[in-house]
Amino acid sequence: MAKQPLIQRLCVIGVGLIGGSLARALREQGAVAEVIGSGRNERNLRAAVRLGVVDRYDTDPTRAVAGADVVVIAVPLGAIEPVLRAIVPHLAPEAVVTDVGSAKGSVVADVERIYGRIPPYFVPGHPIAGTEQSGVEASFATLFQKRRVILTPLAETDAAAHRLIRKMWELTGAEVVDMGVRHHDAVLAATSHLPHMLAYTLVDTLAQMDDRAEIFRYAAGGFRDFTRIASSDPRMWHDICVANREQLLEMIALFAADLERLAAAIRHDERDAILTLFQRAKRARDNLYLD
Amino acid sequence: MAKQPLIQRLCVIGVGLIGGSLARALREQGAVAEVIGSGRNERNLRAAVRLGVVDRYDTDPTRAVAGADVVVIAVPLGAIEPVLRAIVPHLAPEAVVTDVGSAKGSVVADVERIYGRIPPYFVPGHPIAGTEQSGVEASFATLFQKRRVILTPLAETDAAAHRLIRKMWELTGAEVVDMGVRHHDAVLAATSHLPHMLAYTLVDTLAQMDDRAEIFRYAAGGFRDFTRIASSDPRMWHDICVANREQLLEMIALFAADLERLAAAIRHDERDAILTLFQRAKRARDNLYLD
Numbered sequence: 241m242a243k244q245p246l247i248q249r250l251c252v253i254g255v256g257l258i259g260g261s262l263a264r265a266l267r268e269q270g271a272v273a274e275v276i277g278s279g280r281n282e283r284n285l286r287a288a289v290r291l292g293v294v295d296r297y298d299t300d301p302t303r304a305v306a307g308a309d310v311v312v313i314a315v316p317l318g319a320i321e322p323v324l325r326a327i328v329p330h331l332a333p334e335a336v337v338t339d340v341g342s343a344k345g346s347v348v349a350d351v352e353r354i355y356g357r358i359p360p361y362f363v364p365g366h367p368i369a370g371t372e373q374s375g376v377e378a379s380f381a382t383l384f385q386k387r388r389v390i391l392t393p394l395a396e397t398d399a400a401a402h403r404l405i406r407k408m409w410e411l412t413g414a415e416v417v418d419m420g421v422r423h424h425d426a427v428l429a430a431t432s433h434l435p436h437m438l439a440y441t442l443v444d445t446l447a448q449m450d451d452r453a454e455i456f457r458y459a460a461g462g463f464r465d466f467t468r469i470a471s472s473d474p475r476m477w478h479d480i481c482v483a484n485r486e487q488l489l490e491m492i493a494l495f496a497a498d499l500e501r502l503a504a505a506i507r508h509d510e511r512d513a514i515l516t517l518f519q520r521a522k523r524a525r526d527n528l529y530l531d
Numbered sequence: 532m533a534k535q536p537l538i539q540r541l542c543v544i545g546v547g548l549i550g551g552s553l554a555r556a557l558r559e560q561g562a563v564a565e566v567i568g569s570g571r572n573e574r575n576l577r578a579a580v581r582l583g584v585v586d587r588y589d590t591d592p593t594r595a596v597a598g599a600d601v602v603v604i605a606v607p608l609g610a611i612e613p614v615l616r617a618i619v620p621h622l623a624p625e626a627v628v629t630d631v632g633s634a635k636g637s638v639v640a641d642v643e644r645i646y647g648r649i650p651p652y653f654v655p656g657h658p659i660a661g662t663e664q665s666g667v668e669a670s671f672a673t674l675f676q677k678r679r680v681i682l683t684p685l686a687e688t689d690a691a692a693h694r695l696i697r698k699m700w701e702l703t704g705a706e707v708v709d710m711g712v713r714h715h716d717a718v719l720a721a722t723s724h725l726p727h728m729l730a731y732t733l734v735d736t737l738a739q740m741d742d743r744a745e746i747f748r749y750a751a752g753g754f755r756d757f758t759r760i761a762s763s764d765p766r767m768w769h770d771i772c773v774a775n776r777e778q779l780l781e782m783i784a785l786f787a788a789d790l791e792r793l794a795a796a797i798r799h800d801e802r803d804a805i806l807t808l809f810q811r812a813k814r815a816r817d818n819l820y821l822d
Binding site: 437473 | 819
């Protein structure tokens with residue numbers, strides 16, 4: 241007897257790098273019987289069908305969610321509220337809904353604003369994975385392997401809904417962890433949102449210089465790695481800035497104060513202060529990744 | 532008849548990643564008959580002999596340079612002056628001397644201080660290559676392939692000495708370009724020295740946070756690339772900060788002002804300002820590297 245797939249009908253709203261990779265991974269695992277895509281970019285949705293990522297699509301999310309037992313909202317953070325608002329009346333009675341937003345406080349606030357409460361079938365989630373690419377053509381089934389997925393279930397969240405979304409992500413090869421909403425946003429502000437701001441700003445600072453053409457010509461390997469994340473999708477990152485504003489601004493302020501302290505140490509030739517900082521950072525980085 | 536090697540006796544003072552890779556590359560090309568290593572770390576020098584990077588070594592640079600037709604000084608910037616001061620009376624009459632320092636203004640100033648003038652046989656150089664590793668064991672013959680090497684010859688520099696050092700680097704597979712001293716330091720402050728300060732500071736900002744262990748646990752792929760350069764040698768980078776202080780501080784100030792502008796735009800939810808910055812940076816990055 242064939243194994244029963246975990247999900248009968250999966251609806252992915254926003255079939256981009258994350259949504260597309262999730263669908264691919266679940267298909268490869270035989271964990272889903274049918275995948276319906278939705279989104280605003282019909283060219284991208286046609287590509288999703290052609291690439292076998294989804295079985296069919298409907299640009300209207302209210303129709304796309306019909307009969308789906310799991311709905312994954314994988315659109316930029318700023319688009320989650322209108323999507324949720326539109327689909328709520330059309331969800332199947334047993335549907336479980338999750339998202340993949342890089343900030344969780346704003347998503348929970350959106351959900352509360354729409355429902356007046358947190359519905360038990362909504363499980364906020366965030367896969368810590370991605371590349372600087374966008375769109376279904378950049379998606380691949382192994383994107384989540386050995387990566388972490390953070391779920392931020394709330395007191396109201398149904399235990400079975402939580403288990404289902406946990407199982408779904410585990411099938412992609414990810415390690416799933418639960419975390420509080422605020423803590424998630426603090427950790428991500430530090431490790432992802434701040435570095436993206438630094439990379440965008442650095443490239444932009446250089447791009448505004450008179451001799452930018454020559455400057456970029458001499459940018460070597462380190463610069464290439466350092467600025468890769470500045471190729472990420474601007475709209476998505478605008479939304480993250482807005483969604484996690486308070487914690488991101490706090491991290492930017494912490495960083496700016498530390499950078500000013502380093503500049504002062506360089507200005508006054510404080511050898512020990514400079515060396516201590518570099519050594520402490522090197523030790524932290526070397527212990528973090530043994531590469 | 533066997534081809535005459537470009538260099539009869541090469542002396543490399545500081546047989547680390549750069550000095551070791553240069554020796555390996557020239558040996559592979561049959562461009563050097565004999566390589567003498569020197570440096571302060573005898574364990575590293577013994578490894579250099581064992582690995583076949585040098586034929587022999589002498590921890591005393593005044594003896595190591597004896598009879599060498601080319602002397603490459605590949606020590607941290609802060610050690611160039613004492614090394615030069617020591618070896619000058621012991622150089623062979625026809626010796627050509629070059630360095631690999633990441634800042635050139637300070638090296639030229641060192642040379643002027645020692646000689647009272649710029650000697651014609653000194654050719655300041657800087658290979659734009661490297662990894663975050665250090666030591667001869669990290670060296671490899673292909674490090675400079677398709678990389679740029681910048682030479683900053685001065686009015687006083689002998690044309691034949693300049694040609695010899697150019698030819699030496701070309702044989703490693705590098706593209707050699709000439710540049711003015713000040714311009715070199717400005718370009719490097721922007722593309723290398725500033726990014727290293729940002730990476731060191733970011734890792735250090737996070738390493739000082741209360742929940743650093745958890746924070747680093749969730750640092751994903753982008754963070755890994757972004758902070759790789761924070762594993763670079765602290766002593767070497769301290770010296771670069773001091774050597775290129777003015778231009779580096781100028782770049783830090785430019786960057787800090789741009790970061791503050793971004794923070795203000797996020798604080799006041801200025802959608803257009805945020806999007807414009809991210810789009811401009813993404814366009815510059817995407818055009819820079821087509822990966």
